[in-house]
Amino acid sequence: MEVGTKVKLKELLRDVVILSSTADMETEIHSVCYDSRKVSPGDLFVAIEGFETDGHAYIPRALEAGAAAVVCQKAPEDGVPHVMVSSSRRALAVISANFFGRPAEKMKFIGITGTNGKTTTTYLAKRLLEQALGARVGLIGTNQNLIGERVLPTERTTPESFELQRLFREMLDAGCTHVVMEVSSHALVLERVYGVFFETGIFTNLTQDHLDFHKTMEAYMEAKAILFQNCRTGIINLDDPWAGEMIQRADCEIFTFSESKNEADLVAKNIRLYNDRVEFEAVSIGMIQRMEVHIPGSFTVYNALGVIALGLTMGIDISRIAAVLKQAGGVKGRMEVVPAGTDYTVLIDYAHTPDALENLLRSVKGFARGRVVALFGCGGDRDPIKRPIMGNIAAELADFVIVTSDNPRTEEPGAIIRDILKGMEETKTPHIVIENRPEAIRYAMDHALPDDIVVLAGKGHEDYQIIGKEKHHLDEREVIAAHLAEQQGKNS
Numbered sequence: 346m347e348v349g350t351k352v353k354l355k356e357l358l359r360d361v362v363i364l365s366s367t368a369d370m371e372t373e374i375h376s377v378c379y380d381s382r383k384v385s386p387g388d389l390f391v392a393i394e395g396f397e398t399d400g401h402a403y404i405p406r407a408l409e410a411g412a413a414a415v416v417c418q419k420a421p422e423d424g425v426p427h428v429m430v431s432s433s434r435r436a437l438a439v440i441s442a443n444f445f446g447r448p449a450e451k452m453k454f455i456g457i458t459g460t461n462g463k464t465t466t467t468y469l470a471k472r473l474l475e476q477a478l479g480a481r482v483g484l485i486g487t488n489q490n491l492i493g494e495r496v497l498p499t500e501r502t503t504p505e506s507f508e509l510q511r512l513f514r515e516m517l518d519a520g521c522t523h524v525v526m527e528v529s530s531h532a533l534v535l536e537r538v539y540g541v542f543f544e545t546g547i548f549t550n551l552t553q554d555h556l557d558f559h560k561t562m563e564a565y566m567e568a569k570a571i572l573f574q575n576c577r578t579g580i581i582n583l584d585d586p587w588a589g590e591m592i593q594r595a596d597c598e599i600f601t602f603s604e605s606k607n608e609a610d611l612v613a614k615n616i617r618l619y620n621d622r623v624e625f626e627a628v629s630i631g632m633i634q635r636m637e638v639h640i641p642g643s644f645t646v647y648n649a650l651g652v653i654a655l656g657l658t659m660g661i662d663i664s665r666i667a668a669v670l671k672q673a674g675g676v677k678g679r680m681e682v683v684p685a686g687t688d689y690t691v692l693i694d695y696a697h698t699p700d701a702l703e704n705l706l707r708s709v710k711g712f713a714r715g716r717v718v719a720l721f722g723c724g725g726d727r728d729p730i731k732r733p734i735m736g737n738i739a740a741e742l743a744d745f746v747i748v749t750s751d752n753p754r755t756e757e758p759g760a761i762i763r764d765i766l767k768g769m770e771e772t773k774t775p776h777i778v779i780e781n782r783p784e785a786i787r788y789a790m791d792h793a794l795p796d797d798i799v800v801l802a803g804k805g806h807e808d809y810q811i812i813g814k815e816k817h818h819l820d821e822r823e824v825i826a827a828h829l830a831e832q833q834g835k836n837s
């Protein structure tokens with residue numbers, strides 16, 4: 346189906362379970378829209394019951410804007426041409442796929458889910474498929490969306506189904522054979538990937554995050570498990586305490602990896618961690634292969650194992666996988682050392698969960714010759730329970746802590762910081778609160794001692810800070826460079 350040409354309602358509704366309908370199935374539809382503020386004449390408006398508001402309340406506005414028909418799960422006023430479904434979000438996913446000509450059926454999908462490691466894993470997986478299979482790979486995730494080398498902007502880790510299907514279409518048109526994508530738990534619960542079949546799913550881990558949305562860890566786990574009910578091969582981190590639950594709920598072939606359990610299909614042995622890389626031996630079904638990945642951090646071993654497992658299940662030779670991983674570079678904002686030319690080191694990382702912060706600080710401590718200085722905050726309008734836990738971890742593992750803001754969003758920055766400090770009450774670790782993040786970074790640089798490693802955690806690749814509902818430009822690399830220039834100016 347050509348984008349931009351009109352399409353009959355009945356074609357858009359192919360495979361949608363319809364409860365009842367008053368709409369004329371021959372109606373020519375221009376496009377599909379789930380936000381009344383963006384409706385154009387001739388659109389099909391899909392009314393979604395949300396968490397903030399209810400899309401059904403905007404049906405009159407959508408009609409005023411020219412909507413030709415409505416898809417809804419609650420009956421609208423008499424006379425509105427509508428199609429009733431049991432889940433508007435699910436219907437939106439199917440309708441969007443139909444609108445864009447079902448592009449997902451013509452590519453192979455690799456979906457990565459888990460609390461941490463998704464973004465990093467997608468980049469390694471893309472590289473492997475490109476180099477070992479000669480595939481053209483689309484990537485969808487937190488940092489950016491990619492078609493080969495072409496960068497497309499991204500707003501969310503996993504976009505809404507309509508935007509997602511549009512991306513798939515673009516990827517297919519650009520010749521992509523494979524799509525590697527992060528599949529967030531929100532996306533799985535909110536049906537953003539409904540109808541997409543994954544050749545491979547990878548489960549990295551499940552640790553505390555997003556409890557504002559899922560409420561309990563069990564519900565969070567159930568969300569992640571949905572991926573493995575829609576895929577051919579599920580690759581599971583057997584060292585994660587939730588692995589068993591995930592396997593129990595899966596409806597696919599399972600391939601496991603581990604650092605310690607010999608019963609896993611792939612095991613990492615003789616792990617060695619360095620300040621610029623990790624090394625280990627990958628052992629799988631009678632094969633042993635030395636691996637070297639130039640991304641520091643204990644978690645790199647896990648991310649690499651997920652990608653090695655992907656390669657093995659796709660029939661790629663283990664020595665070829667090793668060669669690709671050895672050449673792979675790091676990912677922006679993940680264990681990124683900022684070139685500063687100083688006698689101390691500044692490292693930017695995206696750790697914004699307790700588990701990530703703990704792994705990060707432990708890894709850095711493992712190779713630091715001086716102090717470890719941790720600078721971090723926590724996002725507003727997000728899981729508040731993790732804040733004191735992260736405060737406690739920073740105080741336990743770092744030698745000095747600078748508590749600052751992450752993206753406060755609509756919360757009061759001081760209140761978020763107070764939550765973090767509650768977890769630091771019992772410790773004697775020296776710390777300071779500097780609410781303004783650029784100012785906190787400058788403070789860290791001014792007070793750094795030779796051999797210190799200053800860890801800026803939480804914002805990773807982000808080049809913005811969200812305060813209230815406003816997005817302000819903030820790139821930590823620029824703050825560092827400007828301050829270095831200022832310091833040099835003062836010294837000359």
Ligand SMILES: CC(=O)N[C@H]1[C@@H](OP(=O)(O)OP(=O)(O)OC[C@H]2O[C@@H](n3ccc(=O)[nH]c3=O)[C@H](O)[C@@H]2O)O[C@H](CO)[C@@H](O)[C@@H]1O[C@H](C)C(=O)N[C@@H](C)C(=O)N[C@H](CCC(=O)O)C(=O)O
Pocket residue numbers: 379380381382392393394395396397398399400401403487500501502503504505529530531532535558
């Ligand atoms: C919690 C969550 O994911 N919420 C998503 C959800 O919002 P919602 O259900 O609350 O929507 P709502 O604001 O109540 O509106 C309901 C409906 O009314 C419509 N509406 C609203 C107002 C109006 O005037 N007219 C109108 O038609 C809206 O377009 C919507 O369709 O559906 C919306 C439409 O798709 C999303 O934009 C929104 O994502 C928000 C912005 C968000 O911040 N999501 C984050 C938490 C998220 O998804 N994160 C994950 C995980 C991150 C990770 O771990 O990597 C991600 O994948 O990025």
Ligand SMILES: Nc1ncnc2c1ncn2[C@@H]1O[C@H](COP(=O)(O)OP(=O)(O)OP(=O)(O)O)[C@@H](O)[C@H]1O
Pocket residue numbers: 459460461462463464465466487502527549550644645647648678679680694695696697700701702704705805
């Ligand atoms: N396998 C892992 N286990 C635990 N922590 C990890 C792992 N991989 C990366 N991390 C830590 O988590 C941070 C986020 O990593 P990454 O961006 O790859 O995860 P993500 O799952 O994509 O996160 P998000 O859900 O925010 O998109 C990293 O900066 C690092 O500190």
Ligand SMILES: N[C@H](CCC[C@H](N)C(=O)O)C(=O)O
Pocket residue numbers: 487502697723724725727751752803804807
């Ligand atoms: N994908 C994560 C990103 C968090 C990044 C951190 N900088 C924050 O704002 O909390 C989320 O939406 O929860």
Ligand SMILES: [Mg+2]
Pocket residue numbers: 463464486487488502527
């Ligand atoms: Mg991510």
